[in-house]
Structures are given as C-alpha cells and as structure tokens.
Amino acid sequence: MKLNEAQLKQLQDEGWLFLPDYFSQEEVDILKRESDRLFTLKRDEIYLEKDGTPRSAFAVHRYSAIFDALGRHPRLVEPLMQMYGEGVYLHQYKINAKAKFTGDVWQWHQDYGNWMEKDGMPEPKAMNISVFLDEVFPFNGPLMLIPKSHKHGVLESNKDSATTSFPLYTQPEETVERLCEEGGLMAPTGKPGSMLIFNGNLVHGSSGNITPFPRKIVYLSLNACSNYIRKPTREEWLAHQDFAPIEMVADDAILQFRDEAAA
Numbered sequence: 001m002k003l004n005e006a007q008l009k010q011l012q013d014e015g016w017l018f019l020p021d022y023f024s025q026e027e028v029d030i031l032k033r034e035s036d037r038l039f040t041l042k043r044d045e046i047y048l049e050k051d052g053t054p055r056s057a058f059a060v061h062r063y064s065a066i067f068d069a070l071g072r073h074p075r076l077v078e079p080l081m082q083m084y085g086e087g088v089y090l091h092q093y094k095i096n097a098k099a100k101f102t103g104d105v106w107q108w109h110q111d112y113g114n115w116m117e118k119d120g121m122p123e124p125k126a127m128n129i130s131v132f133l134d135e136v137f138p139f140n141g142p143l144m145l146i147p148k149s150h151k152h153g154v155l156e157s158n159k160d161s162a163t164t165s166f167p168l169y170t171q172p173e174e175t176v177e178r179l180c181e182e183g184g185l186m187a188p189t190g191k192p193g194s195m196l197i198f199n200g201n202l203v204h205g206s207s208g209n210i211t212p213f214p215r216k217i218v219y220l221s222l223n224a225c226s227n228y229i230r231k232p233t234r235e236e237w238l239a240h241q242d243f244a245p246i247e248m249v250a251d252d253a254i255l256q257f258r259d260e261a262a263a
Contacts, residue, residue, distance in 0.1 A: 001075045002082050011083070015150035015199040016186065022075060023131060023193035027254040032133045032192065034066045034257075035095050035216055045237050053099040059237035061093050069253040071220055076129050077246050079197065084125060084224040087245025091115070091126055091223040092238065095133070097216045098141040103209030105141075107170040111221065112200035113154045114169050119239040120231030124150075126223035130196045133216040136189045141209035143196070143217070146176070148183035150201035171203055179203055222246075 003017070011017045023031075039046065039054040043063070047056040061068040070076070071093055080088045097103070111128060115121040136142045149155075157169035171179075188196050198204065200221070209215060223229075228243040250256075 001078050003079050008083070011197060011199070014147045014183075015202040016145050016147065016188075017197045018188040018190070019195045019197075020190045021193055022195035023254070025193065026258065028133060028192040030066060030254055030257050031070065031131070031218070032216070034064055035133055035218075038064060038067075038095065039097065044235075049099065049102060049104055051102055053102055054097050055104070056097070057095045059093055059240070060095055061090070062237065066254065066257050067093070067095075067218075069249050069257070070131070070218065072246050072249045073253060074248045074251055075195075076131075076220060077222065077248050080127055080129075080222045080224075083127070087225045088222040089225050089228070089243050089246060090220065090240055091119075091121075091229070092221040092240065093219070095216055095218050098206070098209040098214060100140075100212045100214045101210055103141050103215065105208050106204075106206045107168060108176050108203055108205040109157070109168050109170045110149075110155060110201050110203055113157055115200065115221075115229070115239070116154060117169060118233050119229040120233075121223065121227060121229045123227050124154075124199070124201045125227040126200045126221055128196075128198050128200060129220045129222060130198075131218040132190060132192050132194045132196075133218060134214055135191055136194070136215055136217070137211075137213060138187060138189055140211045140213040140215045141206045142187040142189050142215070143204055143206050144185060144187045145198060146179045146183050146203045147186055149179045149203040150199040152179070153201065155203070176203065
C-alpha cells in the first residue's frame with residue numbers, strides 16, 4: 001500500500017494522517033482477542049496502572065506470532081519505506097490500553113525527544129503508526145494531536161517521572177497553549193481497524209478514561225534503517241537494536257490466524 005500525493009502532503013504539512021477502516025473487522029477480531037490474552041500475562045514488558053490494571057504491553061512481537069505478523073504487515077511498512085526511500089526497522093512496539101473508568105492520562109510530549117535523549121537516534125526519521133483495536137470515541141481518552149507542531153523540531157521539555165508508567169519528557173503548559181494557537185487540536189476517532197500515522201516530533205497526549213468504554217491502540221514506531229540508534233540506554237524491549245529492514249508478510253497474514261483464534 002502506498003500513499004497518494006495528497007496524503008503525503010498532509011503528513012508533511014500537518015504531521016499526521018488518519019486512514020479509517022484500514023483493517024477489516026475480521027482482522028481486528030483476531031488482534032483484539034490476542035491483545036486481551038497478552039494483558040493477562042505477567043511479564044516485565046507489561047506495565048500496569050497504579051490500580052494494577054494493564055497500561056502498556058511492550059515488544060509484543062516477541063511473545064505473540066499474531067502481533068509479529070502485524071508488525072511486518074505491508075499496510076504499515078510500505079508507506080514508511082515510500083516516505084524515507086529505504087528500508088525501515090522496528091524501533092518500538094507496544095499496545096496501550098485505557099481501561100474503562102480508570103484509564104490514566106498520557107502527558108503532552110514528543111516521542112522523538114525521548115528517542116534522541118534516551119536512545120541516541122540521530123534524526124527525526126521515524127514515524128508512529130497506530131491501529132485502533134477498540135472504537136475510539138471523543139470521550140474515552142482518544143489520542144490528541146497538535147497539527148504542525150512537528151515543524152518546531154525538538155522542544156524544551158520537563159522530565160515527568162510521576163504521571164506515566166515510566167519517565168517521559170513532557171511539554172510545559174505554556175508551550176502546549178502556544179502550539180494549539182498556531183496549529184489547533186485534533187483527536188482522531190473511529191472504528192476498530194482505523195489507522196493513524198504521525199510524525200515523531202508531533203506533540204501529542206491523551207486524557208483519562210472515566211467512561212465504561214475501554215480503548216486499546218497498537219503503536220509501532222518505525223525508523224529508517226540508516227537512522228539506527230547510536231547510544232541506547234534503555235532495555236532492549238523499549239528500544240530495539242535489530243536494525244535490519246523489516247521483512248514483510250503477505251497482506252492476508254492476520255487472517256491466517258483465524259482458525260487458531262476461533263479455537
């Protein structure tokens with residue numbers, strides 16, 4: 001799958017692109033069932049909220065064949081190869097959950113600032129791709145984006161060690177206000193199977209979820225192979241160090257698990 005000129009221009013100008021109904025309901029059902037299973041596991045890669053409910057499951061391709069296939073899916077990989085003109089590798093892979101009633105916030109931040117500081121990523125030649133596993137409403141903690149904020153490069157930030165599951169470099173309130181005045185604010189919502197691509201320097205965050213509607217989203221951070229990280233300081237499952245280009249699977253790779261999922 002390749003992006004058209006209008007889509008490429010929006011990514012360049014706005015820093016984000018939303019593609020509704022990108023995966024079929026049958027594909028989503030397989031992914032959703034598997035994500036529910038993964039969040040029952042006790043692993044170092046799975047972070048919990050303060051009340052013990054699952055918040056993030058990292059490196060899911062290491063312990064799930066289904067999510068390994070998603071991480072190598074051409075619908076995710078080809079658009080980034082098109083943008084960068086080279087192969088890409090998987091820098092980070094996670095499922096973020098907003099539990100019903102208790103899902104916590106993600107503070108305003110840029111991902112590339114964290115990748116540069118913690119992992120030694122030379123340039124912002126990495127993109128985030130998210131796939132909705134649940135319906136994302138305006139009221140159950142959708143991801144909020146500040147369009148055009150990626151054009152400011154790496155912004156001054158504060159280190160937040162209390163709010164999120166792990167230390168995060170976050171943007172001050174006055175910076176967020178200024179950026180919203182310039183670029184506005186977007187919160188892409190849609191059905192399960194929708195996909196969002198956004199720039200690693202785009203400022204984003206999400207509010208808590210006090211509704212009875214849970215929200216799981218898969219996030220993959222794909223980096224140009226030539227832009228591999230130079231000085232990683234984190235666990236390998238937070239910043240992968242296999243810099244080989246992703247070997248793509250067939251387009252129907254998720255559906256090949258349907259019999260297993262039905263068992």
